[in-house]
Amino acid sequence: MVKTNPGRFFEDYHVGQVIAHAVPRTVSGGERALYHALYPARHALYSSDAFAQSCGLPNAPMDDLIAFHTVFGKTVPDISLNAIANLGYAEGRWHRPVWPGDTLRSESEVIGLKENSNGKSGVVWVRTRGLNQKGDLVLDYVRWVMVRKRDADAPAPETVVPELADSVAPGDLVVPDVLTFTGYDFTLAGEPHRWGDYAVGEIIDHVDGVTVEEAEHMLATRLWQNTAKVHFDATVREDGKRLIYGGHVISLARALSFNGLANAQMIVGLNAGAHANPCFSGDTVKAWTQVLDKAETAAPGVGALRLRLVAVKAGGLPGVLRGEDGRYLPHVLLDLDYWALIPL
Amino acid sequence: MVKTNPGRFFEDYHVGQVIAHAVPRTVSGGERALYHALYPARHALYSSDAFAQSCGLPNAPMDDLIAFHTVFGKTVPDISLNAIANLGYAEGRWHRPVWPGDTLRSESEVIGLKENSNGKSGVVWVRTRGLNQKGDLVLDYVRWVMVRKRDADAPAPETVVPELADSVAPGDLVVPDVLTFTGYDFTLAGEPHRWGDYAVGEIIDHVDGVTVEEAEHMLATRLWQNTAKVHFDATVREDGKRLIYGGHVISLARALSFNGLANAQMIVGLNAGAHANPCFSGDTVKAWTQVLDKAETAAPGVGALRLRLVAVKAGGLPGVLRGEDGRYLPHVLLDLDYWALIPL
């Protein structure tokens, strides 16, 4: 009997299947410190207990993307070990903060299947849920990936393509019920810009850049217990390169966006996302954001911005995403559409 | 007066001598997070407080190899600063878990001495004990190293070669008295294989590989306060390479062995170990395990496996250790013989 995990192939999924992912993980101040060492993260709500308390929270929560990466990492052995491509995200919502000491686990429900016309692979849609030690929902999102078939002759499943919202409706965003920005300290937060200062369509070039090293992305990817070989083993690809986990680029870009969006404190919705081109060690990552939409929330002083966060390799122009053929330009690494909470 | 530590030479040891090693160390969730960033560690008992509680423990202990590295690191300035080679390990036992907040210190007793026939060096055997802040024994093991003489003309000591067990007898393994695997959740742990599924002689290829970077092994080695120059200073060796701490390879291999041995949760015995060839930055480390023996324990639902864990550079074949001349093949990095606890 082979004891190691060969991963699931396309024909191993069926609609309605719920997969409980392995290896729950307790997070602490250690994970937070590493997050702040790996990314230039400076949003005050996640950096300072005192600042978080001034916003009504008991303490600083773990960064929202720590929750995302931890939940996502657990799905890799079951969902994307044999994936050819990570195609998209939708309907992501953060339901409650993660605190130091919380234990996270993940489960995914298969909500769609579509075999490719070549008969060799297919697309699998899953809704992944992250749960804490009490069983409370922390995060959920839909993700779809292209997965190899084990046997090209296996019959195609009935095609089920889920209907997914283009974006999370503002009314569906979950704002922690104790959160308030009425006593918000803009000086300590680092910038004076509030919700009213951002206009739909506005583009912000975040200016700073980070040249990425192998040791950094591997430390990060291991921290989230993401085991995909291609990130760690230089003998896997013919070019001898290690592919950087797409989530590493998400966190880099989000952290870089502090410069211009220091008050976009809390990520509450993930509308869409594409890893447009691969990122490798030695690339210098920069970021720009376009404001896509604005909404108010029921929480005191709390507004929401819908933001397109784009990571590019140095040389890419802010605001320019696609070529004349409609495809992402080669320097575009990430195109992420999310909602963040910001003081009114 | 020279203030820096020149290290001990062969003639500085005598049988019966007890050396209290310096710099006690308090470990926390920070050390654990770093361990999980440095190695692809996923054994659930060490990753999740909730999982550890389901096994009868109050919380997730620190990884057993954090205890080993911390205890070992303290011995380096006294035992191996002038060592030519790290020759072996024997009779290692973990006596109690290390918890976040514990403070570890080490002491070593010299139990054997044998001058080499060249008169320039000799072998020193020590039994090292790791103690927590209460003075309770956490870990002990025998290690022997070849150490330079300061003065080739110094007289040889009486030869004392300790009698060491080939392996720790199953009845001598210490199982935490609260540990139970009767309610063990194989899904959360990541694999269905239990004690009865492993056969003596069986070989498991752990499949995954990690290409090692300088920054990673130096972060790890410093974390354990291991100060041997050769790991950090590229000007020490003529080839300009930094030798990777052998314990880094142990932790890499053990973490890689999750894939196929996810339920071999707790390390309780170290029977033997050889660092067969040096490891350097850029090497891709893979691992395989052979099951050497099996035993039951008195704890509910808890069995023990004696495992040979072999780390190799990419290209090495699982199961193949030595050439026709009986020597380790050049791609073999580590040959480690240990006991782990696994659900019956």
Place this chain on the structure above:
Amino acid sequence: MVKTNPGRFFEDYHVGQVIAHAVPRTVSGGERALYHALYPARHALYSSDAFAQSCGLPNAPMDDLIAFHTVFGKTVPDISLNAIANLGYAEGRWHRPVWPGDTLRSESEVIGLKENSNGKSGVVWVRTRGLNQKGDLVLDYVRWVMVRKRDADAPAPETVVPELADSVAPGDLVVPDVLTFTGYDFTLAGEPHRWGDYAVGEIIDHVDGVTVEEAEHMLATRLWQNTAKVHFDATVREDGKRLIYGGHVISLARALSFNGLANAQMIVGLNAGAHANPCFSGDTVKAWTQVLDKAETAAPGVGALRLRLVAVKAGGLPGVLRGEDGRYLPHVLLDLDYWALIPL
């Protein structure tokens, strides 16, 4: 409106101005573990709760340089984003330990201004204060930097050059009122040398060296939320090199100085400091110390040493700082003058 921070220019400062720096930061065992992974730090007071308790403290404080880097990092966006050079430090004092769980913030008062004769830049002197969550002073120091003017035609301010002490007077050093070294354990601390064993003028070569990697200095510099582009973005400098944050070299040298100064436990004064030459990835950093002065303190068993800590690239000779022209030799990286507490 440009949303990103362009930094302050010379004409944006005026004497008496107080700048509250952004992004308070809560530190934990995570930051400590990273500090010990990034630097070969082994001073027992900061490594072990039990050892700290034997010196009268409730627990091991965070390393004094964690306090320094955290406080310093917050000033970068306001003080040194457009700096041409970091010119000096003076009158630095640590006023109380930082404990895990403390939240640090920083503020700086402009205490001097002097436009350069070229009219394109000027020198700004600030006194920076680090405060904890109770508003208690943790650390203060004077620093001066050369800053570009935005507009060369802007009028020069009145020249104010602050009078700064050559060194902190021993009587002005703040010793934690519970600290005692009367029960100090020299064995656990790692060396037998006490205050009386050090002579003014004595030079200690710390022997060990560390070859620095890009990933390491970037992890460190991000951990302190220091955002200066030149440390992270390889496209900024024409030579494609990333300049290593000077504070990284301070911590490396201080940690290396354990070997010979293991009992110089607590940093309490910063008299002066110069980053003599830039440090880059691949450099092997070594260190030596000269004893400049000695003083007793009112605390039981506690003496103070004034130490010149010099970091050099491999090849530099201990004790040799400057060439015949009076300038720092090219291999000198750091010349730091500080006070540390050591058992009498």
